Amino acid sequence: MDLHRIPTTPQDRETVFAAITGLGGRDLTLPAEVSLTPPLLVGEHWVTAPGASIERGVLVYVHGGGFAHRMPALMNLFAARLSQATGRPVLVVHYPLAPESPFPAALETVIAAYQALVEHVPPSRVVLYSESSGGSLALGAMLGLDEASRPAGLIAVSPVTDLSLQSPSIDTNAVTDSGVDRRMLGFLVGQYLQGAPADRAPQSPIFGNLSVLPPLLLAVGSAEALLDDTLRFAEAATAAGIKTQVDVYEGLPHAFTIADLDGDQSVFLSRIVTWLAGIQ
Numbered sequence: 001m002d003l004h005r006i007p008t009t010p011q012d013r014e015t016v017f018a019a020i021t022g023l024g025g026r027d028l029t030l031p032a033e034v035s036l037t038p039p040l041l042v043g044e045h046w047v048t049a050p051g052a053s054i055e056r057g058v059l060v061y062v063h064g065g066g067f068a069h070r071m072p073a074l075m076n077l078f079a080a081r082l083s084q085a086t087g088r089p090v091l092v093v094h095y096p097l098a099p100e101s102p103f104p105a106a107l108e109t110v111i112a113a114y115q116a117l118v119e120h121v122p123p124s125r126v127v128l129y130s131e132s133s134g135g136s137l138a139l140g141a142m143l144g145l146d147e148a149s150r151p152a153g154l155i156a157v158s159p160v161t162d163l164s165l166q167s168p169s170i171d172t173n174a175v176t177d178s179g180v181d182r183r184m185l186g187f188l189v190g191q192y193l194q195g196a197p198a199d200r201a202p203q204s205p206i207f208g209n210l211s212v213l214p215p216l217l218l219a220v221g222s223a224e225a226l227l228d229d230t231l232r233f234a235e236a237a238t239a240a241g242i243k244t245q246v247d248v249y250e251g252l253p254h255a256f257t258i259a260d261l262d263g264d265q266s267v268f269l270s271r272i273v274t275w276l277a278g279i280q
Helices: 010-021 072-086 105-117 131-142 182-193 227-239 256-261 267-279
Strands: 003-005 058-064 092-093 126-131 153-157 216-221 246-250
Touching: 010 256, 058 072, 058 131, 058 227, 072 092, 072 105, 072 256, 072 267, 092 105, 105 126, 131 153, 153 267, 182 216, 216 227, 216 267, 227 246, 246 256, 246 267
Parallel strands: 003 246, 058 092, 058 126, 126 153, 153 216, 216 246
Antiparallel strands: none
């Protein structure tokens, strides 16, 4: 795997933790110039920044939230940042949530959304962006595709790849993360799986046939409880022959991308743009 350690400063880390703890008081108003009008007759939730064009391709955004939560305003604002940075419209997938809709409902919704999209846009112009539990869903959804249907690439930020919770960092990094620990993960996984086995794919993508995946960009903070979910998956994907880039952001916790909602300079977004240029 191609592993990069992204340095951060104490001020960077302070900013990220402040953004996470202060999220409830932030203004998440979407800029007026951002369009929410679907550019295609598929999908309900689209975010398009000024100048973004479907001719450049589409990002499919599979959100996190422990399989059980979502914040549409936050998702739209971050989707707008992605759209602005990449020049692509973003299709945001609102999948059904646990515990009312346990596995495999969310996974099936992600698969259906992707399949509907590629009836209108060639898979070679589609890239998935996912985070946390959404990373589990995006990676799991790709395991069942044939070669002709695979997207150009998949970005997973702090993905949950092993629902059997075997990663050592779940315990070793619990004190440095932003509240993510074994107890929280066990509760969220339990209400999502509701009796389905945790050590099987596609619910735990690390146990699947990873040779069918598209090129991967995986990003994670070194302070995260889910650090090893990313590193173990990257090693397995690389062993399966998949082109895999891993960016480890030094000292940052889970949900560190929340700090990328503000400002024009973003190392994280610029690395996504560079990676996209390298796969297409």
